[in-house]
Amino acid sequence: KNQVEQSPQSLIILEGKNCTLQCNYTVSPFSNLRWYKQDTGRGPVSLTIMTFSENTKSNGRYTATLDADTKQSSLHITASQLSDSASYICVVTPNAGGTSYGKLTFGQGTILTVHP
Amino acid sequence: DAGVIQSPRHEVTEMGQEVTLRCKPISGHNSLFWYRQTMMRGLELLIYFNNNVPIDDSGMPEDRFSAKMPNASFSTLKIQPSEPRDSAVYFCASSDGTDNTEAFFGQGTRLTVV
Numbered sequence: 001k002n003q004v005e006q007s008p009q010s011l012i013i014l015e016g017k018n019c020t021l022q023c024n025y026t027v028s029p030f031s032n033l034r035w036y037k038q039d040t041g042r043g044p045v046s047l048t049i050m051t052f053s054e055n056t057k058s059n060g061r062y063t064a065t066l067d068a069d070t071k072q073s074s075l076h077i078t079a080s081q082l083s084d085s086a087s088y089i090c091v092v093t094p095n096a097g098g099t100s101y102g103k104l105t106f107g108q109g110t111i112l113t114v115h116p
Numbered sequence: 117d118a119g120v121i122q123s124p125r126h127e128v129t130e131m132g133q134e135v136t137l138r139c140k141p142i143s144g145h146n147s148l149f150w151y152r153q154t155m156m157r158g159l160e161l162l163i164y165f166n167n168n169v170p171i172d173d174s175g176m177p178e179d180r181f182s183a184k185m186p187n188a189s190f191s192t193l194k195i196q197p198s199e200p201r202d203s204a205v206y207f208c209a210s211s212d213g214t215d216n217t218e219a220f221f222g223q224g225t226r227l228t229v230v
Contacts, residue, residue: 043221106159
């Protein structure tokens with residue numbers, strides 16, 4: 001069982017609408033949880049990073065939340081644009097004691113398509 | 117800084133040939149990661165280095181894969197001999213090694229083994 005599970009696998013929305021992507025994880029303890037955006041044919045780009053003590057982080061129209069008790073995170077996209085069409089990947093950094101050297105545990109991603 | 121630079125962007129090779137992928141991390145970063153991405157398995161960590169030293173290579177699929185980091189500004193991932201199932205996009209990423217900082221990814225190398 002993957003330690004980081006995302007839902008839905010894919011999502012289609014109309015331009016201007018809001019949407020929320022979900023991430024459930026079992027990695028414990030962890031140092032931080034990140035959301036990445038990956039455009040087709042490009043490398044992932046970081047959107048937000050939250051430590052276990054944070055419960056929300058915003059980056060423009062992107063807002064990530066974290067509930068460390070239920071081990072859930074969400075990424076909310078407001079007023080979607082065509083350029084938001086991409087894969088969104090939830091990533092957890094385990095805390096292996098001391099530094100984990102940034103070893104990341106990836107979800108499978110949610111493919112978002114924004115239609116005009 | 118130009119970011120993490122990978123080369124080549126695309127590689128097509130015949131089964132059995134040796135393939136070498138290259139990566140230049142962001143200057144000043146002391147951690148470097150090699151990932152493989154496929155539709156079926158998503159992103160998988162192959163190996164990571166800290167201060168040029170391999171820390172964990174448990175993700176390397178088999179002995180056909182090897183990685184080196186001879187200095188702080190260069191790393192290679194080699195597959196010898198290559199097989200069709202090695203076809204994937206290979207990403208290199210770097211960070212400053214602390215847990216709560218970003219890892220920056222290169223554009224990836226799309227490898228096709230025919």
